[in-house]
Amino acid sequence: MKKIISLLFLSFILFAGCGKKEFDETLLYGKWKCGTLYEKYVSSGTGYTWDTADDVDESEAQSFTWELDGEKLTQYHQMEASSAVVPKQYTVTTLTETTLSYTSNGKTYTFTKQ
Amino acid sequence: MKKALKIIGISLGSVLGLSVAAVCIVIWFVFTPAKLTPIVKSYIPAFVTCQTELDTVDLTFFSTFPHFGLRLHNVALINPMEGAPSDTVAYVEELVATVDVDEYLSNANVVINGCYLSNVKANIYVNADSVANYDVFVSDTTAEDTSSTSAFNKLAIKDVKVENLSATYIDVPGNMNASVSNINLNANVEMEGDDIDADLKMTSDAIAFALTDSTQLNVSVGALDTKFEGEIDDYNFVKGTLNLFLDNVSADMAGSKYADSLKIQTHVPLEVTLDTLKVALKDALVGINEHQISLSGDAEIDDDIRMDMHFSTNNIALSSLLPLVPKDIIKDYLDGIDINGVIQLSGAAQGIMNDSLMPLITADATYSNGSIVVDGLGHDLYDVSTTVHANVDLNEEKNSYATITSLSAKTGKSSVSASGKISDLLNDIAVDIKANARVWLLDLKNDIPSEVFATGWADAVVFAKCKLDDLTDVNLNKIKANGDVVLTDFEAIYEDSTFVNTDKIAINFTLPSTHTAQNFKEVIDVGVSSELLKLSMTDFMNTTVENPVIRVGLPDVMDTTKDLSVACDFKMKNLAVDLVADTINAQIRNPHGSVSMVPKGKKTGYTCLMNCDSVYANVASDVAARTGTIFVDAKAEYDSTYEDVLQQWNPDVKLNFNQGQIALSAIDFPIKIAKIKCDMNKNRFKIDQSKVIVGNSDFQLTGIINNIVDYLNGEDILKGDLQFTSDYTDVMELMEMVSGMGDTTEVATDEAQATTVAASADSSAAVEEDNPFMVPLGVDIVMNTDIKKALAGKKIIEHVGGSLTIRDGVLVLEEMGFTCDAAQMQLTAMYRSARKNHLFAGFDFHLIDISIADLIDMIPDIDTIVPMLKSFSGKAEFHLAAETYLKSNYDPKFSTLRGAAAIKGRDLVLMDNETYQKISKLLLFNKKKTKNVVDSIDVEMGVFRNQVDLYPFVVSMDKYQAVLSGYHNLDMSCRYHISLTKSPLPIKLGLNLFGTLDDLKYKVGRCEYKKTFKPQKQGKVDETVMHLKQTISSSIRAGVKNQDALIKE
Known part of the structure; x- marks a missing residue:
C-alpha cells in the first residue's frame, strides 16, 4: 500500500511537471528565420511566411492569422482560390527574444529573431 | 538696064562717099577731141562739186553707126575722205552715149540709141558722221514746173550696156560693207506715151554684203543673173517675167551658217497694176537648189491688202532639204534625230490683211516614205507617213485647226496609225485624235524597266480629246480619253523570278471615269479581263486566276497634293494559289467584291467587301480546310502615328462564313464550323453567331470583347463577356486535341542538352528560360458556359454552367457547376501570373x-x-x-x-x-x-x-x-x-x-x-x-x- 501511495505521488509530480506551458506572446512579434524559411508575427494577430529557397521574398509572402494559446501556436491560412481555411498547429517549445522553436508532426523547427 | 544700074550705083556710091567724107571731116576736123573736151569739161562744174578728171571727149559715128555719139575717156569723180578706201568716188574708163537727134527734131522723141559704160569702178563711203563721199552733185534748186507738158512724145533707151562694173560700199554708221564685181548690164527701154517696154538683163560675178554690228551678218553670192522682160501700160499696168538666178549663195550670222553654196532661182511671171498696187502671179517659181515653190494668185494693196495667193512645193526629200537648214536650228530641234522622207506642202493665203484683219491661211502637208531614228529612243521608225491639213485664221484664232488625215509609222514588228483634228491651233491647242496600234512588246524593251521582260502582242485603240496644255501637263481632269488594249500571247518576267502569262488579256480605260467613287473623285477607270491569268514566283508561289474581271478606279494621280486613292471591283471564277515554299495551296471559288483605299488627311481609309462561294486550302498534309460561302465587309483607317497594329489600322470587319471544315493531321476528326458571324472594330470584337463541331463536341461561342484600343493604350481594361453554349462536349477529346499544342518540351530538352554540352565548353553560354503562360493584365473577360451534356473521362456530366474569368492578371474558373451520374460537381479554379x-x-x-x-x-x-x-x-x-x-x-x-x-x-x-x-x-x-x-x-x-x-x-x-x-x-x-x-x-x-x-x-x-x-x-x-x-x-x-x-x- 505504501508503494501504491508513493507511486501515485510520483505520478502527480510528473503530471504536474508536464502541465500546460505558458509563453509571452509579445516575444513572438517580429521576423523569424529558420534556414531559408521566414515567419513574421504582427501584434494584430496577423502574420506572414515565405521561403527564399523558393524564390519568394517578403513582399510576396503569404499571410495568415495566428493565435498562441499556452504552448499551442495555431496558424490559420485563408486560401485564395477557396473559402477554405487551412489550420496548422504547432507546439512551442522555446520562445525567447532570440529563439523560437516549435514542433509539428514530430519535426522541430528553430527560428532565430531577425 | 545695066547702064542705068551702073549709073545709079555710081551715084549712090558717090553720095555715100561724100557722106563718109563729110562725116570724117566733121569728126576729125570739126568736132575734134581737142575742141569737144574743153566744152564738156566746162559743163562739169554745173553738175558736180568735187574734183573731176576727164581725159578726152570725142565724137563717134562709125562705132555708133548710124548715130553720132559722144565718147568720154577716163572720167573720174574724186572726193577724198578720211577713212575712205579710195579718193575716187567713181571712175568710168569709157562712156559712150548716142542720141537720135533726127527723131527728137522730127518727132520730139527722145531716143537714146546707145549708152555704153565699160570698166566702171565706184567706191561709196559714208563716214562716221554720216557724210557720204558721193554727195558731190549740184542740187537742182529750181522749182519743178509741173504745168508744162512732157518735152517729148516718146522716150526710148536702147541698148544700154554696162560692162565690168565693180563697186564697194562702206557705211560706217550703218556698220555695213558691200561689194560687187563685174556687173554686166544690158537694157532696152522704150517709152511711148504712157506705155513702156523694158527688157533688162544683168549679170555679175561676186556680190558680198556684210553687217559688222552685233548681227555679224555675211552674205555672199558667187554669181547673179537677172533678166526682166515686160511692159508697162499707161504707167500703171506692168506685165512681164522676172528671172533671177543666184549661184553659190552663202550666208552666216554671228558665226552660224544659214546658207551654204545655194542655188536660188526664180521665174516670176507677174502682172502689177500700179495704181491699185495689185500684183498677180501665175505659176511663179522660186527654187532653192532642186527645191521649188510654186506661187499663183494675186495681191492688192489698197488701204488693206487683199490677197488670194496659193503655193505648193514639189516633193522635197528631207535628205536634201535638211542640209540647207542651219546647223544651229538642226541642233536645237533635231539634235540626235535622223529623219528622212519626202515632204510636200501646198496651201493658200486668202483674204484681207490690215491692222485688224489677216488672211485665212490653209495648208496641206504630206510626209511620206519617212524614217525617223532618235538616239536613245530604241525605236527606229520607218514607213512613216502623214497627211495634214491646216486652217489658220488669224482673225478668229479659235477657228484655226489642223486635221491629221492620216498618220502611220512602224518600228520593229510594231505599227501605229492615227487620225484626228487639232483645234484652236494658235492659242489653246486642242486635240481630238484616234490612234490604233499593234505593238510587239519586245519592240518596247527599251521603254520597259530592265528588270522586266515582256513579250506578246498589244493591239490598242485609243481615243483622246483634250487641250494640248492639259495633255503636256497631264491634267487628267481635263483629258477625255478611252481605249482598249488587248494583249495576246502575253508573258512577262520580273527579275527572272516572277512570271505572268496569259493567252489573252483585255485592258480598257476611260478618262474621265464614268463611275462614281464614294469617297473620292474618280478620274481614271481601268478595266482588266482575261480568260486565264497565271502568276508564279520561283520557289514561292503559283497562282492561277480564271476569268478575272477587274475594274480599278483612280483619282487624278498627277495631283501630288493628295495621296493616291484606289477603288477596285473584282470578280473571278476561280483563284488558285499554291505557296510552294510553305506547301500551302488554296482555291477560292467565285470571289467577287470590291476594295478601296482613300486617304483622309493624315489617315488612309481602306474598305473590302468580298463574297465567295467556297474556299479550299491545304497546308502540306497537316491541314486541310474548306468553307462554304464567305462574306467579308471590312473597313480600316490606317494612321501611322500609332505604334500598335490595331490602332494603326482601326479595323471594322464583318465576317460571315458557313460550312467550314478544318482537318488537322494531328487530330483524328475534322473541325466543322457550320457558321460564324462576327464583327470587329478597334473597340470591340463581337461574335453574333457561331456553331462549331469538333469531333464529338459541338459549341456555339458568342459574345463581345470591349475596350480593345483603350486597353492597348493602357487607358482602360479589356472587357469581355462571352457565352459558350454546347449541347454536347467531349472534354477529354478536346483536351487531347489541344494537348501538346505549342509544347516545346522536346525542343526544350534538346536545347537543354545542347546547352549543357555548350556550357561544358563555355560557361558563359546562355540558359534557356521557361516561358509559362502569363495571364494578361488589364483584362476582364468572362466566358459563361452552358453545356447541356459533357463527357469527362468516362462520365457524362450535365448542365455544366459557370464562368471562366480573366481579370487583371488572374484567370478564374468560377463556380463551374455540373452534374453527372456520379455526382453533382462544382469547380472553381484560379491561375495568376505575377511573374514567370x-x-x-x-x-x-x-x-x-x-x-x-x-x-x-x-x-x-x-x-x-x-x-x-x-x-x-x-x-x-x-x-x-x-x-x-x-x-x-x-x-x-x-x-x-x-x-x-x-x-x-x-x-x-x-x-x-x-x-x-x-x-x-x-x-x-x-x-x-x-x-x-x-x-x-x-x-x-x-x-x-x-x-x-x-x-x-x-x-x-x-x-x-x-x-x-x-x-x-x-x-x-x-x-x-x-x-x-x-x-x-x-x-x-x-x-x-x-x-x-x-x-x-x-x-x-x-x-x-x-x-x-x-x-x-x-x-x-x-x-x-x-x-x-x-x-x-x-x-x-x-x-x-x-x-x-x-x-x-
Missing part, C-alpha cells in the same frame, strides 16, 4: 454524392493526398481545395502549398484489402461476424507545405467504432493512429501505423481518442482539435453554390 517564376494556381472542387471509385478514377492524384480513401467504396460528399505557387516550369513551390479536404460519407463499405486485414487482426476484429459497412465517416484534412494532417474522424462499423488520425508527408512517410473506441472487447485498444504508405509498420498502443468525440468528456486538446476540424469543414463547404445539394446529417 512565381505563378499561382489554386482550385476549389466540390463533388456531391460521388462514388469514391469514380472520384479516384476521375482524380487519380487524390490517392496521394488521401491514401486511405481507396479503402472505402460507396458514395460520399467530397470537398477539396488546394493552391500553391509554381515555378516557371510549373513545378510547385512546396513552401507555399496549402490545401484542405473534407469527405463525408455514409453507408460505405470498407474494402477487404491487405491493410484492413492487418488492422482487423491487430485490433481483434471478428471479421466473420462483422459486417464491413461503415455507417458514416466525416474526414477533414489540411495540407500545409509538404505535410498532410488528417484530423480525427470516426468510423462506425457494426459493433465497432474507431477514430483515425495522423499525418503523412508528400514523400509518403507517415504516422497514423487508430483508436478503437467501441468494440465487444472489454479494453480499448489503439494501433499506430508508421513508416511509408508502401511499407507500413503496425504497433498496438493505447487508445488516444477515446474522449475526442464525447463533448462532455473532451479535454482541452480534443476541443482544440475538433475546432480545427470544424474550421476546415465549415470553411471549405462555404464555397458550395448549391448548399441544398449537400448531404444532410
Whole structure:
C-alpha cells in the first residue's frame, strides 16, 4: 500500500511537471528565420511566411492569422482560390527574444529573431 | 538696064562717099577731141562739186553707126575722205552715149540709141558722221514746173550696156560693207506715151554684203543673173517675167551658217497694176537648189491688202532639204534625230490683211516614205507617213485647226496609225485624235524597266480629246480619253523570278471615269479581263486566276497634293494559289467584291467587301480546310502615328462564313464550323453567331470583347463577356486535341542538352528560360458556359454552367457547376501570373454524392493526398481545395502549398484489402461476424507545405467504432493512429501505423481518442482539435453554390 501511495505521488509530480506551458506572446512579434524559411508575427494577430529557397521574398509572402494559446501556436491560412481555411498547429517549445522553436508532426523547427 | 544700074550705083556710091567724107571731116576736123573736151569739161562744174578728171571727149559715128555719139575717156569723180578706201568716188574708163537727134527734131522723141559704160569702178563711203563721199552733185534748186507738158512724145533707151562694173560700199554708221564685181548690164527701154517696154538683163560675178554690228551678218553670192522682160501700160499696168538666178549663195550670222553654196532661182511671171498696187502671179517659181515653190494668185494693196495667193512645193526629200537648214536650228530641234522622207506642202493665203484683219491661211502637208531614228529612243521608225491639213485664221484664232488625215509609222514588228483634228491651233491647242496600234512588246524593251521582260502582242485603240496644255501637263481632269488594249500571247518576267502569262488579256480605260467613287473623285477607270491569268514566283508561289474581271478606279494621280486613292471591283471564277515554299495551296471559288483605299488627311481609309462561294486550302498534309460561302465587309483607317497594329489600322470587319471544315493531321476528326458571324472594330470584337463541331463536341461561342484600343493604350481594361453554349462536349477529346499544342518540351530538352554540352565548353553560354503562360493584365473577360451534356473521362456530366474569368492578371474558373451520374460537381479554379517564376494556381472542387471509385478514377492524384480513401467504396460528399505557387516550369513551390479536404460519407463499405486485414487482426476484429459497412465517416484534412494532417474522424462499423488520425508527408512517410473506441472487447485498444504508405509498420498502443468525440468528456486538446476540424469543414463547404445539394446529417 505504501508503494501504491508513493507511486501515485510520483505520478502527480510528473503530471504536474508536464502541465500546460505558458509563453509571452509579445516575444513572438517580429521576423523569424529558420534556414531559408521566414515567419513574421504582427501584434494584430496577423502574420506572414515565405521561403527564399523558393524564390519568394517578403513582399510576396503569404499571410495568415495566428493565435498562441499556452504552448499551442495555431496558424490559420485563408486560401485564395477557396473559402477554405487551412489550420496548422504547432507546439512551442522555446520562445525567447532570440529563439523560437516549435514542433509539428514530430519535426522541430528553430527560428532565430531577425 | 545695066547702064542705068551702073549709073545709079555710081551715084549712090558717090553720095555715100561724100557722106563718109563729110562725116570724117566733121569728126576729125570739126568736132575734134581737142575742141569737144574743153566744152564738156566746162559743163562739169554745173553738175558736180568735187574734183573731176576727164581725159578726152570725142565724137563717134562709125562705132555708133548710124548715130553720132559722144565718147568720154577716163572720167573720174574724186572726193577724198578720211577713212575712205579710195579718193575716187567713181571712175568710168569709157562712156559712150548716142542720141537720135533726127527723131527728137522730127518727132520730139527722145531716143537714146546707145549708152555704153565699160570698166566702171565706184567706191561709196559714208563716214562716221554720216557724210557720204558721193554727195558731190549740184542740187537742182529750181522749182519743178509741173504745168508744162512732157518735152517729148516718146522716150526710148536702147541698148544700154554696162560692162565690168565693180563697186564697194562702206557705211560706217550703218556698220555695213558691200561689194560687187563685174556687173554686166544690158537694157532696152522704150517709152511711148504712157506705155513702156523694158527688157533688162544683168549679170555679175561676186556680190558680198556684210553687217559688222552685233548681227555679224555675211552674205555672199558667187554669181547673179537677172533678166526682166515686160511692159508697162499707161504707167500703171506692168506685165512681164522676172528671172533671177543666184549661184553659190552663202550666208552666216554671228558665226552660224544659214546658207551654204545655194542655188536660188526664180521665174516670176507677174502682172502689177500700179495704181491699185495689185500684183498677180501665175505659176511663179522660186527654187532653192532642186527645191521649188510654186506661187499663183494675186495681191492688192489698197488701204488693206487683199490677197488670194496659193503655193505648193514639189516633193522635197528631207535628205536634201535638211542640209540647207542651219546647223544651229538642226541642233536645237533635231539634235540626235535622223529623219528622212519626202515632204510636200501646198496651201493658200486668202483674204484681207490690215491692222485688224489677216488672211485665212490653209495648208496641206504630206510626209511620206519617212524614217525617223532618235538616239536613245530604241525605236527606229520607218514607213512613216502623214497627211495634214491646216486652217489658220488669224482673225478668229479659235477657228484655226489642223486635221491629221492620216498618220502611220512602224518600228520593229510594231505599227501605229492615227487620225484626228487639232483645234484652236494658235492659242489653246486642242486635240481630238484616234490612234490604233499593234505593238510587239519586245519592240518596247527599251521603254520597259530592265528588270522586266515582256513579250506578246498589244493591239490598242485609243481615243483622246483634250487641250494640248492639259495633255503636256497631264491634267487628267481635263483629258477625255478611252481605249482598249488587248494583249495576246502575253508573258512577262520580273527579275527572272516572277512570271505572268496569259493567252489573252483585255485592258480598257476611260478618262474621265464614268463611275462614281464614294469617297473620292474618280478620274481614271481601268478595266482588266482575261480568260486565264497565271502568276508564279520561283520557289514561292503559283497562282492561277480564271476569268478575272477587274475594274480599278483612280483619282487624278498627277495631283501630288493628295495621296493616291484606289477603288477596285473584282470578280473571278476561280483563284488558285499554291505557296510552294510553305506547301500551302488554296482555291477560292467565285470571289467577287470590291476594295478601296482613300486617304483622309493624315489617315488612309481602306474598305473590302468580298463574297465567295467556297474556299479550299491545304497546308502540306497537316491541314486541310474548306468553307462554304464567305462574306467579308471590312473597313480600316490606317494612321501611322500609332505604334500598335490595331490602332494603326482601326479595323471594322464583318465576317460571315458557313460550312467550314478544318482537318488537322494531328487530330483524328475534322473541325466543322457550320457558321460564324462576327464583327470587329478597334473597340470591340463581337461574335453574333457561331456553331462549331469538333469531333464529338459541338459549341456555339458568342459574345463581345470591349475596350480593345483603350486597353492597348493602357487607358482602360479589356472587357469581355462571352457565352459558350454546347449541347454536347467531349472534354477529354478536346483536351487531347489541344494537348501538346505549342509544347516545346522536346525542343526544350534538346536545347537543354545542347546547352549543357555548350556550357561544358563555355560557361558563359546562355540558359534557356521557361516561358509559362502569363495571364494578361488589364483584362476582364468572362466566358459563361452552358453545356447541356459533357463527357469527362468516362462520365457524362450535365448542365455544366459557370464562368471562366480573366481579370487583371488572374484567370478564374468560377463556380463551374455540373452534374453527372456520379455526382453533382462544382469547380472553381484560379491561375495568376505575377511573374514567370512565381505563378499561382489554386482550385476549389466540390463533388456531391460521388462514388469514391469514380472520384479516384476521375482524380487519380487524390490517392496521394488521401491514401486511405481507396479503402472505402460507396458514395460520399467530397470537398477539396488546394493552391500553391509554381515555378516557371510549373513545378510547385512546396513552401507555399496549402490545401484542405473534407469527405463525408455514409453507408460505405470498407474494402477487404491487405491493410484492413492487418488492422482487423491487430485490433481483434471478428471479421466473420462483422459486417464491413461503415455507417458514416466525416474526414477533414489540411495540407500545409509538404505535410498532410488528417484530423480525427470516426468510423462506425457494426459493433465497432474507431477514430483515425495522423499525418503523412508528400514523400509518403507517415504516422497514423487508430483508436478503437467501441468494440465487444472489454479494453480499448489503439494501433499506430508508421513508416511509408508502401511499407507500413503496425504497433498496438493505447487508445488516444477515446474522449475526442464525447463533448462532455473532451479535454482541452480534443476541443482544440475538433475546432480545427470544424474550421476546415465549415470553411471549405462555404464555397458550395448549391448548399441544398449537400448531404444532410
